[in-house]
Amino acid sequence: MAKRPFDIRAQPGFGFVALLTFFALYLPIAALVAYSFNAADSLSRWDGLSLRWFISAWQNSTVQDASIRSLVLAVWAAALSTVVATMAALATTRTPPYPGLTFKYAFINQPLMVPEIVTAVALLIVFSRIKVWTGYSGLGYLVLAHTAFCIPFAYLPIRARLEGMDLKLEQAAADLYANPWRTFRHVTLPLLRPAIIAGFMLAFVISLDDVVITEFVKSGGQDTLPTYMLGQLRRETTPEINAIATVFLALSVLLVTVFFFVNRRKP
Amino acid sequence: MGWSVPDRNAIEIRGVRKVFGAGENAVVALDTVSVPIRENEFFTLLGPSGCGKTTLLRLIAGFDYPSAGEILLYGDDIAPLPPFKRPVNTVFQSYALFPHMTVAENIGFGLEMLDRPKAEVKARVAEMLKLVRMEQLANRRTSQISGGQQQRVALARALAPQPKVLLLDEPLSALDYKLRKDMQIELKRLQGETGITFIFVTHDQEEALTMSDRIAVMSAGKILQVGAPRDIYDRPAERFVADFIGESNFLKGEIAGTAGGRATVRLSSGAEIPASLPEGFSPSGAVTIVVRPEHAQLAAANGDASLSGTVENVVYLGTDTHFHLRLDDGSPFIVRRQNSRGGGEGLTQGSRARVLIGADAAQVLKD
Amino acid sequence: MASAEEIARAADRKDIRDRWLLSAPALIIIFVAAIGPLFVMLAYSFMVKGDYGDVKFGTFSLDGWTSVLFERDIFDDTLGLADAHLTILWRSVRLSFYTTVLTLIFGFPTAYFISTRPPKTREVWVFLVTIPFWTNLLIRTFAMQQVIRNEGLVNTALIQLGILDRPLQIMNTDTAILLGMVYVYLPLMVLPLYASMEKLDFRLIEAGYDLYASRWQVLRRIILPLVKPGVIAGSILVFIPSLGAYVIPRVLGGGKNMMLGNLIELQFGAGRNWPLGAAISITLMALVMVALLFYVRNVSRSEAGHG
Numbered sequence A: 001m002a003k004r005p006f007d008i009r010a011q012p013g014f015g016f017v018a019l020l021t022f023f024a025l026y027l028p029i030a031a032l033v034a035y036s037f038n039a040a041d042s043l044s045r046w047d048g049l050s051l052r053w054f055i056s057a058w059q060n061s062t063v064q065d066a067s068i069r070s071l072v073l074a075v076w077a078a079a080l081s082t083v084v085a086t087m088a089a090l091a092t093t094r095t096p097p098y099p100g101l102t103f104k105y106a107f108i109n110q111p112l113m114v115p116e117i118v119t120a121v122a123l124l125i126v127f128s129r130i131k132v133w134t135g136y137s138g139l140g141y142l143v144l145a146h147t148a149f150c151i152p153f154a155y156l157p158i159r160a161r162l163e164g165m166d167l168k169l170e171q172a173a174a175d176l177y178a179n180p181w182r183t184f185r186h187v188t189l190p191l192l193r194p195a196i197i198a199g200f201m202l203a204f205v206i207s208l209d210d211v212v213i214t215e216f217v218k219s220g221g222q223d224t225l226p227t228y229m230l231g232q233l234r235r236e237t238t239p240e241i242n243a244i245a246t247v248f249l250a251l252s253v254l255l256v257t258v259f260f261f262v263n264r265r266k267p
Numbered sequence B: 001m002g003w004s005v006p007d008r009n010a011i012e013i014r015g016v017r018k019v020f021g022a023g024e025n026a027v028v029a030l031d032t033v034s035v036p037i038r039e040n041e042f043f044t045l046l047g048p049s050g051c052g053k054t055t056l057l058r059l060i061a062g063f064d065y066p067s068a069g070e071i072l073l074y075g076d077d078i079a080p081l082p083p084f085k086r087p088v089n090t091v092f093q094s095y096a097l098f099p100h101m102t103v104a105e106n107i108g109f110g111l112e113m114l115d116r117p118k119a120e121v122k123a124r125v126a127e128m129l130k131l132v133r134m135e136q137l138a139n140r141r142t143s144q145i146s147g148g149q150q151q152r153v154a155l156a157r158a159l160a161p162q163p164k165v166l167l168l169d170e171p172l173s174a175l176d177y178k179l180r181k182d183m184q185i186e187l188k189r190l191q192g193e194t195g196i197t198f199i200f201v202t203h204d205q206e207e208a209l210t211m212s213d214r215i216a217v218m219s220a221g222k223i224l225q226v227g228a229p230r231d232i233y234d235r236p237a238e239r240f241v242a243d244f245i246g247e248s249n250f251l252k253g254e255i256a257g258t259a260g261g262r263a264t265v266r267l268s269s270g271a272e273i274p275a276s277l278p279e280g281f282s283p284s285g286a287v288t289i290v291v292r293p294e295h296a297q298l299a300a301a302n303g304d305a306s307l308s309g310t311v312e313n314v315v316y317l318g319t320d321t322h323f324h325l326r327l328d329d330g331s332p333f334i335v336r337r338q339n340s341r342g343g344g345e346g347l348t349q350g351s352r353a354r355v356l357i358g359a360d361a362a363q364v365l366k367d
Numbered sequence C: 001m002a003s004a005e006e007i008a009r010a011a012d013r014k015d016i017r018d019r020w021l022l023s024a025p026a027l028i029i030i031f032v033a034a035i036g037p038l039f040v041m042l043a044y045s046f047m048v049k050g051d052y053g054d055v056k057f058g059t060f061s062l063d064g065w066t067s068v069l070f071e072r073d074i075f076d077d078t079l080g081l082a083d084a085h086l087t088i089l090w091r092s093v094r095l096s097f098y099t100t101v102l103t104l105i106f107g108f109p110t111a112y113f114i115s116t117r118p119p120k121t122r123e124v125w126v127f128l129v130t131i132p133f134w135t136n137l138l139i140r141t142f143a144m145q146q147v148i149r150n151e152g153l154v155n156t157a158l159i160q161l162g163i164l165d166r167p168l169q170i171m172n173t174d175t176a177i178l179l180g181m182v183y184v185y186l187p188l189m190v191l192p193l194y195a196s197m198e199k200l201d202f203r204l205i206e207a208g209y210d211l212y213a214s215r216w217q218v219l220r221r222i223i224l225p226l227v228k229p230g231v232i233a234g235s236i237l238v239f240i241p242s243l244g245a246y247v248i249p250r251v252l253g254g255g256k257n258m259m260l261g262n263l264i265e266l267q268f269g270a271g272r273n274w275p276l277g278a279a280i281s282i283t284l285m286a287l288v289m290v291a292l293l294f295y296v297r298n299v300s301r302s303e304a305g306h307g
Helices: A014-036 A052-059 A061-092 A101-113 A116-134 A140-163 A167-175 A180-209 A212-217 A225-233 A239-264 B053-061 B103-113 B118-131 B147-159 B177-194 B205-211 B229-234 B239-244 C004-044 C063-069 C081-115 C119-134 C137-148 C153-160 C174-198 C202-210 C215-226 C228-243 C247-252 C260-268 C274-306
Strands: B009-020 B027-038 B042-046 B068-073 B088-091 B165-169 B197-202 B214-219 B222-227 B249-259 B262-267 B272-276 B286-291 B296-298 B307-316 B320-327 B332-338 B352-357 B362-364
Touching (some): A014 C081, A014 C174, A061 A140, A101 A140, A116 A140, A116 A212, A116 C004, A116 C260, A116 C274, A140 A212, A167 A180, A180 A225, A225 A239, A239 C137, B027 B053, B103 B118, B103 C202, B118 B177, B147 B165, B177 B197, B214 B229, B214 B239, B222 B239, B307 B332, C004 C274, C063 C081, C081 C174, C081 C228, C137 C153, C174 C228, C174 C247, C202 C215, C228 C274, C247 C260
Parallel strands (some): B042 B197, B165 B197
Antiparallel strands (some): B009 B027, B009 B068, B249 B262, B249 B286, B262 B272, B307 B320, B320 B332
């Protein structure tokens, strides 16, 4: 009889299912990327490798506009949400419970609890009326909406970091004659920086990825890259959409990878 | 001792080796260990952490497999059996009580897994609760009881399926001193009442001496000596054993003659003293001998003496006093003397002292 | 002169006031662009619908709410749309349930597999789950389309192998939506499961085997109860967004196989019935709240049990 060690961690078949799952997770992405190099005019055929759809997407002015709009929007939303989330995190951590604290937690996390489509149509109702009243239909609405749903994501890592931070460091600074602002500037903020970067990146990715809320809030001619793609998917698609998706995908993977390494480098 | 220790072996470890890792990173955890463990005995594996005692226990339980050698349970090789088919139960160091079950559910778990009838499980659980005096807490969650109570539940859980051998992996190490003392007595009682073979792992020499029928002292993956507590303490065969258990004075000397398991050793002072030899060991030339501090006596000024030196320190410990001496050859030596009321005549720091080593006090070491 | 007690109390009050000021911007933004509009929507659901979308402001009507379930003329004279609503509601709940079960069936072994890897490789496996998690949902939906469409990976392969002679129609069916949701939401199941399995005390599993439990019994009696919080969290994290799915059914379901999210869109678009859309939205939100409540109750109970 073979004396194979009895592995208490093993469960029969689990490894197989796991590997199958990983395969299934990456197969569609691989297919998407593969078809973006398709030389054919349509997705129905495969005519060999080519970069023509990447070039075509690059030269497509609508895609250019949408990409720039997506980035501008994501930068604004991520920056604003990170700033206000940092403030909120400072206000809700390292304190004995005070009246309204639980309320604040619930409030800040609310955008995570409501289905996006519901928030989207609610914003449509309110903003469409405001657009009529004020006559303003710029990017501001999208910035505001994106900032709101990015706040809980930016808040998460910052709060976690603050909770692990020793208040004694700030007390030491105060003991050494630093006023509250300088304590914040020279002690709290530097210690908090990795979490703020993480929060910003999370918010950035979340904003960049959003399609539902943007679709309902945007005014005419305000397509972002995701809403542009959603519109394209309704039609007979060409591999150009694959090329755009592939580039988008590469950008996301890059961001996540950077995030992964920034987050792992713990002091 | 109120029970007999028959010669039948419950467990027999034969040439067991265990190597973790491979190639350059290989670590030998057990280096060809052989030892029989008798039925109904309280057998202790004693040694410092990393000596391989827990590894040996895990091999018996079936959580690891030996790299070589075999483990027999009542004569049968249990190597092919996974842990859940071995009639052996473990009391884990951390207790490993299931947090999602009550005390009674924990105790009944093993019997339930053995598909015993519900009524039997219930009766046995009640019996076990009574045995460990936990009847009132049967329906508590294991997180709601104290450390000592968790310890009892862990014991009851392991005893409930009536294993042929009970393995205990440092089960008392998490308890505070007082509770540990109580549990030592409790464990001894349980072993007597159940008549199950206990294999107990500890790094605490006092625990080992108090509870065991026999002790195996382990170091660096090897068993150095097996014997009754008294043998181990009075007749340590190796320096490590003497050092690990109790306090020891080590003296250098030379064999002047051997006869019938005993030797005469000439010390550097020129004095010759009688010493016992480890079994089957007949040395010649330079040897080290060990003398327990309480086995040496301070000699009267004009009486016989084996050694002499200067008192460096006198430590009063209530029941007895330790005299720290510096012998004339420069080596340290401690003499322990029991205190009596009104005693304590004039040895103080700096005084000269003479030491007498009695006929049965010295033991020759193998290394 | 102020007593020590008064000074302390004043300092406390100032601290709390500062904390409110500090959190005010975040709270205001969320109120203006997330919570507030929900209340406006609630109000809209009780108004009379406008002729070209929107509502007749300041009017009151229960029509929006009654049409959620009951028959009413929406497209001129088309009757029996309430049936359609029920079908869509049922499809949403059913597909979300299947999605949850399927992600659990695949996610549980996956999370367990990851948690039993050596620490260094474990990070890599987690990372491999995280990447799809942070990849655009639309792109992942689109990626699924590449696999299941008529000229896609699966059909091409099956035809090449001679198993099929005509492509299998998967796109624009409930199956396509289900596949898409399982694919897209799988990381949401794996990650919380992994989080609770990572904390699993393997000594308890040893104790189980020591007490004669078989592999299956250890799984059912020890591992499963211990990672139950992760199972519940994962199920909720998958079920809730499934229920509110909009992009996946739109891309893979092809217009006819709507879910609640698409029905809501329809009312704000071609349907031109904002009060009804608002009412359905609030219904969807209520369903989500019920699921969340179930979660909170279960988690607090299992925590009380362990604490």
